[in-house]
Amino acid sequence: MIKNICCIGAGYVGGPTMAVIAQRCPHIKVTVVDLNEKRIAAWNDPDVNKIPIYEPGLSQVVAEARGRNLFFSTEVDQAIDEADMIFISVNTPTKTYGIGKGMAADLKYIELCARQIARVAKNDKIVVEKSTLPVRTASAIKDILDNTGNGAQFQILSNPEFLAEGTAIEDLFAPDRVLIGGDTTPEGQKAIQQLVDVYANWVPKDRILTTNVWSSELSKLTANAFLAQRVSSINALSELCERTGANVNEVAKAIGLDSRIGPKFLKASVGFGGSCFQKDILNLVYIAKSYGLHEVADYWEQVIIMNDHQKRRFAKNIISTLYNTVSGKKIAFLGWAFKKDTNDTRESAAIYVADDLVNEQAEIVVFDPKVGQEQIQFDLNYLNTRTEEENKNAVKSVANPYEACKNAHAIAILTEWDEFKSYDWKQIYDNMLKPAFVFDGRNILDKKALEDIGFKYHGIGVNEI
Ligand code: NAD
Ligand code: UDX
Numbered sequence: 311m312i313k314n315i316c317c318i319g320a321g322y323v324g325g326p327t328m329a330v331i332a333q334r335c336p337h338i339k340v341t342v343v344d345l346n347e348k349r350i351a352a353w354n355d356p357d358v359n360k361i362p363i364y365e366p367g368l369s370q371v372v373a374e375a376r377g378r379n380l381f382f383s384t385e386v387d388q389a390i391d392e393a394d395m396i397f398i399s400v401n402t403p404t405k406t407y408g409i410g411k412g413m414a415a416d417l418k419y420i421e422l423c424a425r426q427i428a429r430v431a432k433n434d435k436i437v438v439e440k441s442t443l444p445v446r447t448a449s450a451i452k453d454i455l456d457n458t459g460n461g462a463q464f465q466i467l468s469n470p471e472f473l474a475e476g477t478a479i480e481d482l483f484a485p486d487r488v489l490i491g492g493d494t495t496p497e498g499q500k501a502i503q504q505l506v507d508v509y510a511n512w513v514p515k516d517r518i519l520t521t522n523v524w525s526s527e528l529s530k531l532t533a534n535a536f537l538a539q540r541v542s543s544i545n546a547l548s549e550l551c552e553r554t555g556a557n558v559n560e561v562a563k564a565i566g567l568d569s570r571i572g573p574k575f576l577k578a579s580v581g582f583g584g585s586c587f588q589k590d591i592l593n594l595v596y597i598a599k600s601y602g603l604h605e606v607a608d609y610w611e612q613v614i615i616m617n618d619h620q621k622r623r624f625a626k627n628i629i630s631t632l633y634n635t636v637s638g639k640k641i642a643f644l645g646w647a648f649k650k651d652t653n654d655t656r657e658s659a660a661i662y663v664a665d666d667l668v669n670e671q672a673e674i675v676v677f678d679p680k681v682g683q684e685q686i687q688f689d690l691n692y693l694n695t696r697t698e699e700e701n702k703n704a705v706k707s708v709a710n711p712y713e714a715c716k717n718a719h720a721i722a723i724l725t726e727w728d729e730f731k732s733y734d735w736k737q738i739y740d741n742m743l744k745p746a747f748v749f750d751g752r753n754i755l756d757k758k759a760l761e762d763i764g765f766k767y768h769g770i771g772v773n774e775i
Contacts, residue, residue, distance in 0.1 A: 312338060312436075312504050316393035318423050320344035320353055320382060322478070322585070322654060323440060323471050324399035325363050329371045330482040332380035334512040341381045341389040353382035364653040364680050367479035390430045395504070397469075398423045398451075399440040404589045413596040415444050415589070424451045428459040436501045439468045442590055444597055445528040448491075465501035467492045468523045470530030475584065476651035488518045491526025531594045535610055538587040540575040542616035548578040548771025549623065558771025559753060578770045580663065580724060580751030581620040583648030585656035588614060621659045624722075624770070625666035628749050631768060632719060636672035640743075642718040644711060645725025645752075646678040646686055653680040659751065660724035661689045668696070668704040676707045677714035679727055683707040712738060720747035726754045739763045 317328045320342045332340040344350050352362040358369040358376075372380070383389060390396060400419040405411050420441060427437060437455065439448060448466045455464040468491035473481040488509045492502040502520050509518055521529070544562055551558040558578040566573035582588075591610055598607035629636050648658035655661065664674050676686055683706070690701040708714050711730075715721055715738045723730060731754060739746050748760055750769045760767045 312395050312508055314338070314393045315340045315395050315397065315508075316389040317342045317397040317399050317440070318344075318386065318390075318426075319397075319399035319401070319441070320346070320349055320362075321399065321401060322363055322475060323473070324397070325353065325361070326365055326368055326371075326473065326478040327399065327440065327471060327482060328397070329368065329375060329380060330479065331508065332375040332378075333371045335508060336375075336379055338508065339379050339381070339392075340375075341383055341393070343383050343386045343389045345384065345386070347384055350382050350384050364651075365475070365478045366651050371479060386426060387430045390427055390435075391432065393435065395436045395438060395508075396427055397438045397440045399471075401585075402441045402443060402589075403585075404592055410596055413592045413599075415442075415593045415596075417443070417447065417450070420447065420451065421454065424454040425458055427464075428455045431462045431464075432460060434463040434465075436465045436467060436504060438505065439466065439527070440471055442470055442530050442534075442586065442593075443468070443527055444593055445524050445531070447527060448523045463497075465493065465497055466523065467501055467505055468526035468530075469505060470526060472530075472533065475654050476649050483512070485513060485517060488513055489521065489526050489529060490518065491521045491523040494522060531590050531597075534586055534590040535594050535613065537575055538582055538591055538617070539610075539613045541577075541579065541582045541587075542613045542620075544576045544578045545581065545620045545770075546616050548620075551771035552773050553775070555775045556771075559769075561771075578753060579620075579659070579726075580624045580770065581617045581659040583656070583658040583660075585654065588617070588657055621662045622666060624659070624749070624751055625663045627768065628663075628667065628720060628722060628747075629670055631747060631749075631766075636667055636670045636719075638671060638673065639719040640673045640675060640717060641667060642715040642721045643674055643676040644678075644714070644721060644723050644730050645727055646676050646681040646689075646707075647725050647727075650725055650727045653685075655681055655685055655689050658689070658724070661693065663722065663724065663751075664690065664705055665693055665695055668701075672704075674705045675714045675718070676705065677709070677711040678707070678725065679729060681707075682709075712741070716741045717743060718746075719743050720749060722749045723751050723754060726752040730754060731756075735760060735765070736763050739765060 317324045324342055328340050328342045349362050358373045402415045405414045405416040452466050490502050490505050492498040506518050548558040562576040565571050566576050595607045595611045646660045647655055686707050691698050745766050747766045753769045757767045
């Protein structure tokens with residue numbers, strides 16, 4: 311029975327996942343390690359509201375388990391040495407250099423982990439791929455472990471994580487399924503069973519699915535590709551709705567009631583963001599290309615092309631509606647995170663919309679309930695399209711939504727935070743320049759109510775012609 315778990319990587323996946331394992335399995339010691347000292351210090355902050363990741367319900371789980379059987383540390387070697395099972399939960403971003411640049415997953419952090427495990431491990435370990443990885447990565451990890459290790463035996467399992475940010479704790483408490491892939495050998499099957507036993511502490515057995523390693527690795531990329539494809543499909547239709555007078559919310563409802571299609575993931579938006587969808591589809595496209603499967607690659611790439619188009623189209627619509635110029639105009643952004651209930655901004659549509667508008671010399675003032683100035687500047691600087699000084703001058707952030715909207719020509723909703731719906735929109739209107747425009751990139755506001763106040767409302771795929 312597993313008694314000691316180590317997780318390498320204390321990020322959006324490692325942190326919440328391990329916190330829930332520790333809370334649900336008080337008999338297992340769980341140590342989450344990371345090279346990032348600042349991040350670990352934040353996880354250990356005596357004030358649980360200051361942990362580095364915002365997720366509804368996470369701070370309560372951490373408060374219950376931390377110091378009991380949940381630990382956060384930078385002592386990576388020690389945690390590896392003590393563990394029976396090691397989760398690798400490090401980042402696997404899109405490569406920014408060399409072969410596969412802009413498409414393939416960068417596996418350097420994974421390889422570093424494998425080498426470190428091999429160097430430190432003195433007894434047999436089960437190594438679990440929690441990060442999202444290209445199909446067949448397990449064989450590379452095994453190769454490194456077997457050839458650079460000290461003779462310890464390793465079993466590699468694939469256990470991809472399906473949580474979505476903003477609902478991570480709900481998703482971890484009651485997952486649709488837990489997927490575990492392993493070798494078909496007796497040793498592989500034994501390792502699978504040990505991980506099944508960990509999850510079985512709170513997940514019903516019929517939701518724990520076991521497969522071979524390659525099916526598990528590929529299923530994760532595929533699940534994200536299918537989800538993102540639905541968003542791009544409805545977003546493609548949103549543009550057609552704007553030209554034809556159809557309303558995309560009504561179309562989504564009408565098609566979603568067909569039980570074969572289903573209602574989820576049909577919300578038209580300014581475009582999907584987040585650290586996973588784009589990266590994982592690009593990775594899938596790259597894998598298909600590397601096998602010479604060009605039609606397969608092109609098919610999935612279109613999901614990304616559509617998403618890029620949707621983000622650009624949103625910015626263009628703001629510019630053309632504001633009489634073809636936003637130069638010197640104040641545009642208020644409500645929301646910067648890539649979705650509600652998270653402080654994560656990776657690949658957020660807001661970054662790209664801001665970039666396009668700043669190119670047209672707009673002045674942007676952002677309010678996001680969980681994202682501050684420092685992160686916003688980091689995101690813009692990361693794009694590398696202009697100097698830090700220029701970004702600082704063009705995009706500012708304030709801690710009050712009413713202040714953000716004061717004297718603005720237009721408001722753009724970039725994140726679907728619930729609190730936006732309950733603002734005093736009359737007060738906001740009174741303090742704006744006229745005509746006052748709202749560009750609702752999430753279709754969360756009440757079009758009629760805003761129009762009654764006097765706003766000119768532009769939703770995604772809901773304009774009348
Ligand atoms: P993240 O960037 O938030 O966290 C990764 C952490 O790993 C960082 O804190 C980094 O410092 C640490 N790290 C990197 N190399 C290390 C090393 N050698 N030793 C110790 N620590 C190291 O990333 P994330 O969002 O948690 O994603 C992790 C993986 O999970 C990725 O493969 C991602 O695709 C996958 N995933 C993410 C989500 C999500 O919603 N974010 C969901 C499912 C799967
Ligand atoms: C995704 C997957 O859902 C999750 O299973 C996987 O483990 C990690 O990647 P995440 O990126 O955290 O999760 O959030 P998700 O809820 O999938 O949203 C991704 C993006 O799509 C967000 O920008 C969201 O706003 C957007 N989206 C989602 C839409 O625009 N419309 C929708 O109908 C659904």
